Amino acid sequence: MKQSDDLGLFNALIAASAASGNLATVPDTQPTAGDGSASIALGFPPETFIDRAAGGSPPRGADMNGFLNRLSRAIQALQAGYVGPFNATFAQSIGGYPAGAIVSGSTPGSFWVSTVDSNVTTPGADGATWKSLFDGYLTAAIAKSTYVKKSGDNSTGSQYSAGWFSGGRDGGWNGPRANVGDYGWTNGLEFGNPAGDGNYRGTWSITDVFYDGNNNSSGLNLTGYDANGVVHQWYFPWNGNIVTPKGLVAFQSDLSGYVANINTGISGAISGTSLCINPADGRAYFAYSGNTQIAALAWYADVTAETTARVNADNNLQAQVSAKQPAGDYITGSQSGIVVDVVEATVTGTEDISLGKTYSQVLFVTPQNGSDGKGTGMTNVNSWTTSTANVSVASYHTGAPQGATITQAFLVIAIP
Secondary structure, eight states: OOTTSOOOOOSSOTTTTSOGGGOOOOOSSOSSTTSOOOBTTTBSOGGGGSOGGGTOOOOOHHHHHHHHHHHHHHHHHHHTTOOOBOOHHHHHHHTSBOTTOEEEOSSTTOEEEEOSSSBOSOTTSTTOSEEETTTTSOOHHHHHHHSOOOTTOOOOSOOOOSSOOOOSTTOOBSSOOSSTTOEEEBOOEEEESTTTTSOSEEEEEEEEETTOTTSTTSEEEEEEEOTTOOEEEEEEETTSOOEETTEEOOOHHHHTTTSOOOOTTSTTBOTTSSEEEOTTTOOEEESEETTEESSBOOOHHHHHHHHHHHHHHHHHHHHHHHHHSOSSOEEOSSSOSEEEEEEEEEEOSEEEEEOSSOOSEEEEEEEEOOOOSSOOOEEEEEEEOSSEEEEEEEEOOTTSOTTOOEEEEEEEEEEO
16 A cells, blocks of 8 residues: 555535535434334344335335445544543443554643553543553653753753763863963853853853963853943962952961961961951950950051040140240250240349249249449349249449449249
């Protein structure tokens, strides 16, 4: 048989155009016994095989058309590729489906195969003796949930692999590698949003500075693209370094020569250093024990407060000095704040003279050379108070009478 052979396909049913009186619906059993009507159970009944002269009934053409119409309808369904669903009434009437029988499932595209003879169980029910026609075959649903798709397809859910998972393999180099120092990179493993606008994504690849395997850019490379498409790169080079967008990461071995841990037994000290944090106040110290700090590290606020306090103290001190210290000449040395002044007075005999102002303490008063118009005389200072001094004429120049009036200068040393 060939596909081109006439397969006798029923494009239309037998007696499809017959008048209603010429096409009978053949019942399962004869409605009235002996009336000559056909049925599925008897076909053409016995009386149609008896000569009419002997009391028989002839076969009816409408019954013949009915048989042929029903048979062609069943054959046409088979020719159309129809596989009917499980029918419990039909299964009971035929004593069950045979082993190997195929029925369609409730979901289009699903089919069940009977695994036993006389099968009246319902496909899909617990304990039913049916199995899916596609058991052992790869379905689209199984493939979608089990296997990685071809290039360009999207997959959902978590992907697992019992072996190596490779990406960018045999991709070649996407950068120049013609001259020493050229920077190149392989195709890599991309994740995030590569199919979208190119942002929110990252790639793993191998990078290389041609003929410079010790370069910080020769090794594993993680490249990320943020929401604005700005590139951020991390390098894990073959030389063991780690390079982040902020720069080269320092390892403990790199720092061992900078800060020595000279207080290894102090609780709270950061490993490898003498720096520790006091849990009582949160401040940093260079080594402490029992919250007794050694060389506390000042906070910025402490430094600012100290600077402000010093400036304020200097200003306050200067204000106090300016307010208490009068203008004039001062002696600086073993005792600061001593004033030296000169007072001139006219003296006759013994009397008190004014020092010109009041001091907190007068340390010393002594006469200086003076002039009375007649000659110079010497004056003794007998005593002094904080504002006056008692003086007397002790001698006079030859030619000046005893008790003459003289003008004398007095040196005053006092504390304001």
